Amino acid sequence: MNQSAICAGTFDPITMGHLDVIERASRIFPRVVIGVATKTGKTPLFNLEERIALVRESTAHMEGVEVASFTGLLVNFAESNGVRVIVRGLRAFSDFEYEFQMALTNRKLKSEIETIFLMPKQDYSYVSSSNVRGVAELGGDTSPFVPPPVQRALEARFR
Numbered sequence: 001m002n003q004s005a006i007c008a009g010t011f012d013p014i015t016m017g018h019l020d021v022i023e024r025a026s027r028i029f030p031r032v033v034i035g036v037a038t039k040t041g042k043t044p045l046f047n048l049e050e051r052i053a054l055v056r057e058s059t060a061h062m063e064g065v066e067v068a069s070f071t072g073l074l075v076n077f078a079e080s081n082g083v084r085v086i087v088r089g090l091r092a093f094s095d096f097e098y099e100f101q102m103a104l105t106n107r108k109l110k111s112e113i114e115t116i117f118l119m120p121k122q123d124y125s126y127v128s129s130s131n132v133r134g135v136a137e138l139g140g141d142t143s144p145f146v147p148p149p150v151q152r153a154l155e156a157r158f159r
Contacts, residue, residue: 003029003030003031004029004030004031004032004033004081004082004083004084004085005025005028005029005031005032005033005083005085005086005087005116006032006033006034006035006074006077006078006081006083006085006086006087007021007022007025007032007033007034007035007087007088007089008034008035008036008037008070008074008077008086009035009036009037010036010037010040010042010044010051010129011034011036011037011051011054011055011129012040012044012045012046012051012129012133013045013046013051013054013129013132013133013146013150013153013154014051014054014055014058014129014146014147014150015124015127015128015129015132015145015146015150016120016123016124016127016144016145016146016147017089017091017120017124017125017127017128018089019058019059019147020089020120020121020124021087021089021118021120022034022059022062022065023062024118024120025087025118026062026063026064026065029064029085029087030064031064031066032062032064032065032066032087033065033066033067033068033081033083034055034059034065034066034067034068035068035069035070035074035077036048036051036052036055036067036068036069036070037069037070037071038069038070038071039071045133045157046153046157048069050153052067052069054149054150054153055067057147057149058147058149058150068081073109074086074106075106075109075110075113076110078110078113079110079113083113084112084113084114085113085114085115085116086103086106086113086114086115086116087115087116087117087118088102088103088115088116088117088118089117089118089119089120090117090118090119091119091120091124091125091126091127091128092125092126099115099117102115103115103117124145127145131145132145132146132150132154133154136154136155136157136158137158139158142154
């Protein structure tokens with residue numbers, strides 16, 4: 001039985017909500033691959049190398065967590081890493097419809113790969129990377145929303 005999972009996203013930047021879901025996944029699966037998407041469909045604040053470095057630094061304390069970038073379909077990335085479970089975070093009901101559609105599409109593409117949903121702590125249920133970027137851009141305190149390495153990177157970017 002495969003005991004690995006993938007948590008994937010843009011992570012621009014990684015937030016406390018992302019970390020909460022990754023930590024929950026790491027308590028269920030001994031190996032968690034964090035897939036950092038190379039193509040985002042938007043202009044990222046941090047380039048791929050920066051996002052990977054911030055994810056690695058923010059998850060360094062977690063055992064069994066690996067970080068890798070990927071291009072293309074998430075199910076293909078999962079398959080190439082020997083992973084049969086995709087973990088997705090659901091912050092609010094508004095996330096569900098999109099995530100449900102993606103899970104069904106992924107199932108149609110690769111039926112052997114399952115998607116499970118984890119909810120972050122209520123404290124992080126409203127946190128999104130785009131909101132964090134907005135707070136940082138306007139000079140606000142991002143410390144409640146992101147780990148210290150990300151806070152430092154945001155401060156450096158918007159000085």
